[in-house]
Amino acid sequence: MTSSFKWTLTRIVLTSLYLFAGWMLFTGSTNLQTMATGAAFSLLIALTTFKLFIDDDEAARRTLIPRLHWLVVYLFLLVYKVYLSSFQTALAVLRNDYNPRVVHFRTRLNSDIARSVVAGSITLTPGTITLELTDDHLVVHWLQSTTTHSRFAGNIIKGSMEAILKKVWI
Amino acid sequence: MNYLAALFFVVGIFFAVTGHIGLLRAPDFFTRLQASSTCSTTSVLSILVASMIISGLSPFTGRVAAITLFFAISSPVSTHIIARYAWEEGIVPWRRLK
Known part of the structure; x- marks a missing residue:
């Protein structure tokens, strides 16, 4: 596993977490089916947009997760x-x-x-x-x-x- | 609690009216933009805060807070795009003569 692949994986996971947090905020339900739909679409959107959401050279941890x-x-x-x-x-x-x-x-x-x-x-x-x-x-x-x-x-x-x-x- | 919300609604209306007065009376493009962005920012913020106060502690308040956050991101971006276009076009900002 090369470091660039790890970095890509981290970006995808972080992007989908941010998207899923937004989904939870607006649906506000803990129904399993709703959450599964949200998670699936978060991952799908993250796969296509992670390059825009987190730049390739922003590798410092505190630029991604604010205090x-x-x-x-x-x-x-x-x-x-x-x-x-x-x-x-x-x-x-x-x-x-x-x-x-x-x-x-x-x-x-x-x-x-x-x-x-x-x-x-x-x-x-x-x-x-x-x-x-x-x-x-x-x-x-x-x-x-x-x-x-x-x-x-x-x-x-x-x-x-x-x-x-x-x-x-x- | 309702009086506090009413106070915020009044503040919101006051800033909306002030912003529109500034939009009509200001001397040049940039100052007009300043007046109208004041109007949009503070009046919308006050009205959102007032609706958060009215709804109390409920999931609805969280949604209004999220809308406030999105507004706080999108409003300066649109103002900045307009201002930046004018700046790149070379419109000279007005200055008060001494």
């Missing part, structure tokens, strides 16, 4: 930040007073999934939209900018989110 307790902390932080900045954005919209700038900064996260999660979180937070993400370089449109300095802007926009995401994934 769930930190992920929960992260979700609460995200909801808090969304509400905080949406009140600021609502105030800016009602006063019709904008100061938008495009800022560039880098992220210290290494895995692809953590980088795309931080880019998605920046877009989800009102007042900031990720325009581009190439490797570790982010281009962000910022509605109420206070600085254009790369490091300070990065700290304000992604500071605490990046610190927790570094604990969830690498």
Whole structure:
């Protein structure tokens, strides 16, 4: 059994586990026939899509399995930040007073999934939209900018989110 | 409990209205997109949170939580695609004159 075959097998198993978890969440029944159908289709879909779901070169364990307790902390932080900045954005919209700038900064996260999660979180937070993400370089449109300095802007926009995401994934 | 849910519904409606006002009044493409993404994110999130509060601890709440999670993944992706297209097209973002 070569190492590439083992890696392929791991990817198929992980993909079908994720799919099966989704199936269980939405059917919500422990009927044996339903579960068997779900498992069979999870495996079938995993066989065709595992190359897209888990990249060939993402072999570090913590990029595949997030540390769930930190992920929960992260979700609460995200909801808090969304509400905080949406009140600021609502105030800016009602006063019709904008100061938008495009800022560039880098992220210290290494895995692809953590980088795309931080880019998605920046877009989800009102007042900031990720325009581009190439490797570790982010281009962000910022509605109420206070600085254009790369490091300070990065700290304000992604500071605490990046610190927790570094604990969830690498 | 119902009052808390009502509060979240009101917050959701407030942000939806604010987002649409911003969509009409903002000076350029990117700021309009910011206003409309505020509208979509916070108002939909508030309404989903309110429906989770109403349904209490039940399997239904878990499904709403899953929908919230999928929304949190799909909403920024669609906003990002629109913004990225405009950025690649070379639309110059508006700036406030000093």
